[in-house]
Amino acid sequence: MHNKLLNNKPSNSASTASNPIGVMDSGVGGISVLHHIRQRLPHEHIVYVADSYYAPYGNKTAEQITERCFTIADFLLAQGVKAIVVACNTATAAAIKAMRERHSVPIIGMEPAVKPAALASKNGIIGVLATVGTIKSAQYAALLETYGAGVTVLAQGCEGLVECVESGTLTDEATRHLLKQYLAPLLAGGADTIVLGCTHYPFLRPLIEEIVGQKIAVIDTGKAVSTQLQKKLVEAKLLASDTQQAEVVFWTNSQSNQSSQVIQKLYDEVVVVKQLPLT
Ligand code: DGL
Numbered sequence: 001m002h003n004k005l006l007n008n009k010p011s012n013s014a015s016t017a018s019n020p021i022g023v024m025d026s027g028v029g030g031i032s033v034l035h036h037i038r039q040r041l042p043h044e045h046i047v048y049v050a051d052s053y054y055a056p057y058g059n060k061t062a063e064q065i066t067e068r069c070f071t072i073a074d075f076l077l078a079q080g081v082k083a084i085v086v087a088c089n090t091a092t093a094a095a096i097k098a099m100r101e102r103h104s105v106p107i108i109g110m111e112p113a114v115k116p117a118a119l120a121s122k123n124g125i126i127g128v129l130a131t132v133g134t135i136k137s138a139q140y141a142a143l144l145e146t147y148g149a150g151v152t153v154l155a156q157g158c159e160g161l162v163e164c165v166e167s168g169t170l171t172d173e174a175t176r177h178l179l180k181q182y183l184a185p186l187l188a189g190g191a192d193t194i195v196l197g198c199t200h201y202p203f204l205r206p207l208i209e210e211i212v213g214q215k216i217a218v219i220d221t222g223k224a225v226s227t228q229l230q231k232k233l234v235e236a237k238l239l240a241s242d243t244q245q246a247e248v249v250f251w252t253n254s255q256s257n258q259s260s261q262v263i264q265k266l267y268d269e270v271v272v273v274k275q276l277p278l279t
Helices: 031-040 062-078 089-102 114-120 132-136 138-147 161-166 173-188 201-212 222-235 259-267
Strands: 021-025 046-050 083-086 125-130 152-157 193-196 217-219 248-252 272-275
Touching: 021 031, 021 062, 031 046, 031 201, 031 222, 031 259, 046 062, 062 083, 062 089, 083 089, 083 222, 089 132, 089 138, 114 125, 114 138, 114 193, 114 217, 125 132, 125 173, 132 138, 132 152, 152 173, 161 173, 161 201, 173 201, 193 201, 201 217, 248 259, 259 272
Parallel strands: 021 046, 021 083, 046 248, 125 152, 125 193, 193 217, 248 272
Antiparallel strands: none
């Protein structure tokens, strides 16, 4: 008896272990996830796409975000990627289901670390900093339903923080002022654990920790994503050989002439940054 292939998605049989991994975000925030990926999988080639011209995603509709994700995924697949990491909580919530229906390569997404925070919290009060889009999403509601039982979750939608990171203004007074404003209700509510529910926010961690003090734990999801990615590559027999010399290429559609400096500052290395045409 023959096995029938019951889906009509394009096959990923052309993917080989030496092909790159695609990492995408609304902008440069996903570089916080990329750091974890590089640490765990140092031999993997990476193609990173910052959709910065269209950032922030947090105030866009799920339909608009899904359209952007399809465009970026098509670009990445044209580069031959063997897997895609959606290094963006907002895009994961809005579009990952549709992306998985559309493409057969492994697609790894992310969601705010409510589960580990609920386990780590001593007083049962956790704070979540995320985009308005993430907090309003059905996926976030489902996350709370599954892991939020027995804890109080104080969610804070943060407008303007993505822009601070996109422009590389990580420690300015204006950034501090915004953060203080968003952290105040979480501190007043007694949160002892704060989740960074947007991949841009780990770059603001020094300032966040300075504001909340040492007694409050700050958690992000980047490391868990790299573990999940490794698991998926192993399962699909797509892990690069440990003799491969990894190459990391950045693409951005930012129109700012500072964009390559910002990427180098966040990635912490001199890198190749290519201009992604506006689509
Ligand atoms: N890095 C994206 C996230 O994790 C930011 C979303 C945005 O552009 O608003 O949610």
